[in-house]
Amino acid sequence: MPTRRHFVQLIGTSATSLSLAPLGVLAQGIDQVRILYGFPAGSSGDSVARRVGEKLAGTAYTRNAAVVENKPGASGRIALETLKTAPADGSVLAMAPVSAMANYPFIYPRLAYDPKDFAPVSIAAIAHHGLAVGPLVPASVKTVRDFLAWCKGNAAQAHYGSPGAGSTPHFLGALLGLNSGTELRHVPYRGSVPGVVDVVGGQIAAMVTTHGDFLQNHRAGKLRILGTSGPRRSPFVPEVPTFAEQGFPELTTEEWFGFYAPARTPADVVAAANAAITGALKDKAVQDGILAVGLIPHGSSIEEMVRWQRSEVEAWRPLIRKIGFTAES
Structure with missing residues (x-):
């Protein structure tokens, strides 16, 4: 890619x-x-x-x-x-x-x-995309690999949302699950906003979407961005490593x-x-x-x-x- x-x-x-x-x-x-x-x-x-x-x-x-x-x-x-x-x-x-x-x-x-x-x-x-988790996922989950390990141990809750079926975020989540051997079930939303609301509210574990839609809640501590899709770290969340840095270079995309x-x-x-x-x-x-x-x-x-x-x-x-x-x- x-x-x-x-x-x-x-x-x-x-x-x-x-x-x-x-x-x-x-x-x-x-x-x-x-x-x-x-x-x-x-x-x-x-x-x-x-x-x-x-x-x-x-x-x-x-x-x-x-x-x-x-x-x-x-x-x-x-x-x-x-x-x-x-x-x-x-x-x-x-x-x-x-x-x-x-x-x-x-x-x-x-x-x-x-x-x-x-x-x-x-x-x-x-836009760069990001994977974010909310309060349904323990605070000990700090990286993409942590999240995948948690999903394997909590299969019933291993869901991620996207702004729609067939969107780039949908496929980024699908590739992450496929390439890591982790079953991640996709939940399509009518855009990013309702999905982010559900992540913050603990109705769904995670969301993949344009990471700009996470920024306000990430900065407020209501959700945690675990990785971003750009070729280098996002200037908006420089503390968050890219997917490539975490061993998933196939998720690098703009x-x-x-x-x-x-x-x-x-x-x-x-x-x-x-x-x-x-x-x-x-x-x-x-x-x-x-x-x-x-x-x-x-x-x-x-x-x-x-x-x-x-x-x-x-x-x-x-x-x-x-x-x-x-x-x-």
Whole structure:
């Protein structure tokens, strides 16, 4: 698994092949843009969408701040299914994790969208994932190997949550169990927030998700992050060793959130959206807000997004086969 995933999309249609819109279509800018996000409000990804959306106002792309619409459920697929049928005029975007493009086509036989249904616009933020445990797990458990040993001795409680079936966190937990010979049962949630609540409340032993969603409770001592997925220690929790440091280099990965438009959106509209989004991501207040939730702001060209997504597809295809998971399994 690459240590710095250069993602993109199973997309066969690149931004350069999109048809050009009539000249002047953006002369006045779109009145209002909707940003669909397939997970609950309050999560770290939701914060990215909102902070970027606020800064789009007054650009050549749109006159007003964007409105974020949360559409949680189905591991984020509902938002993308909605985007697929949205007007292809730049008025509707979605922000999604790369797993929705790179993983889902291999695990959902009846996936209601194809990555080719979307035009990549820009990467928004890079995330590292973490494994955290709550009060259900004894305080003596301080490392990933401690947790695995505890799971083997407490099989009935050896569960871990993720923000959704087929997500990168789901597969990180599955690989951890598979490669260590430990039975870890997966519990999918409708996003990170309800899972973190259950970990803190002692309803479930552990959770794997974007580690930014753990930070507040980790710092308050309500849960403990045992490991992180980056190629080096997270600047947000430098005291926590990476999975690789603890003997699990196959769990080294960086994920990202990116903005998408419907595939038939004119190329100059996509370009205007890219310029507005990457401009917003250069704003210090936006950067500080994204860093505050444990994510790394990262705007990109359309071409970089396409390359990075393709890399994710190539990396995860064999791993998903190894795990043997499909939506029907």
